[in-house]
Amino acid sequence: GENVEQHPSTLSVQEGDSAVIKCTYSDSASNYFPWYKQELGKRPQLIIDIRSNVGEKKDQRIAVTLNKTAKHFSLHITETQPEDSAVYFCAAYQAGTALIFGKGTTLSVSS
Amino acid sequence: EAGVTQSPTHLIKTRGQQATLRCSPISGHTSVYWYQQALGLGLQFLLWYDEGEERNRGNFPPRFSGRQFPNYSSELNVNALELEDSALYLCASSLYSYEQYFGPGTRLTVT
Numbered sequence: 001g002e003n004v005e006q007h008p009s010t011l012s013v014q015e016g017d018s019a020v021i022k023c024t025y026s027d028s029a030s031n032y033f034p035w036y037k038q039e040l041g042k043r044p045q046l047i048i049d050i051r052s053n054v055g056e057k058k059d060q061r062i063a064v065t066l067n068k069t070a071k072h073f074s075l076h077i078t079e080t081q082p083e084d085s086a087v088y089f090c091a092a093y094q095a096g097t098a099l100i101f102g103k104g105t106t107l108s109v110s111s
Numbered sequence: 112e113a114g115v116t117q118s119p120t121h122l123i124k125t126r127g128q129q130a131t132l133r134c135s136p137i138s139g140h141t142s143v144y145w146y147q148q149a150l151g152l153g154l155q156f157l158l159w160y161d162e163g164e165e166r167n168r169g170n171f172p173p174r175f176s177g178r179q180f181p182n183y184s185s186e187l188n189v190n191a192l193e194l195e196d197s198a199l200y201l202c203a204s205s206l207y208s209y210e211q212y213f214g215p216g217t218r219l220t221v222t
Contacts, residue, residue: 032209043115043201043213044154051209089154097167098144098156099203099211 002027004092006102013080015111023090023102024072030092033066033073039086080109115204115214123220124192132187132217136204143185144211149198160185192221
């Protein structure tokens with residue numbers, strides 16, 4: 001079955017810096033890759049996603065890139081703000097199954 | 112548009128008892144997924160229901176079961192509770208199984 005690995009497990013940056021979180025997946029049949037943000041005590045929220053026919057997608061300060069050949073995808077956050085502090089999860093999905101999540105990255109943005 | 116709702120918010124049970132957790136999807140969504148979020152283990156897929164049928168299950172024992180009702184709401188039943196079942200149980204709903212939106216979760220504590 002699918003396996004998703006996520007790095008780093010913790011990431012500390014200064015406000016205004018960029019943050020990058022990387023994930024790799026094992027099953028080439030996976031074709032949808034969402035990213036979720038989970039603040040303490042709250043539900044995971046879908047912040048951006050990408051499908052396998054697209055290499056990059058941007059939404060304001062966040063972007064996701066996908067390299068199908070290498071089976072890895074990354075989340076990029078620019079101009080980080082304290083409110084970006086949260087746990088971020090990547091996931092991989094293929095039709096007929098369910099989201100398989102990485103173990104999460106705790107992002108801390110200090111002002 | 113109302114989001115995914117779950118009840119109860121918290122549930123305290125003793126070992127060996129049964130727990131029932133409930134989920135109402137976003138209006139119009141036909142798929143419901145259940146995930147377990149245990150401390151340090153990320154989100155792990157439990158069960159997927161679509162159009163009233165169980166479509167897939169994760170690597171959990173048969174004492175984890177559930178069903179989906181004609182109105183697409185769902186319940187998760189956990190029999191013969193064990194201490195390690197203590198976790199946050201999240202449900203998510205989707206329309207075409209790609210974008211999944213999470214509920215606030217039910218915190219299950221087994222003593």
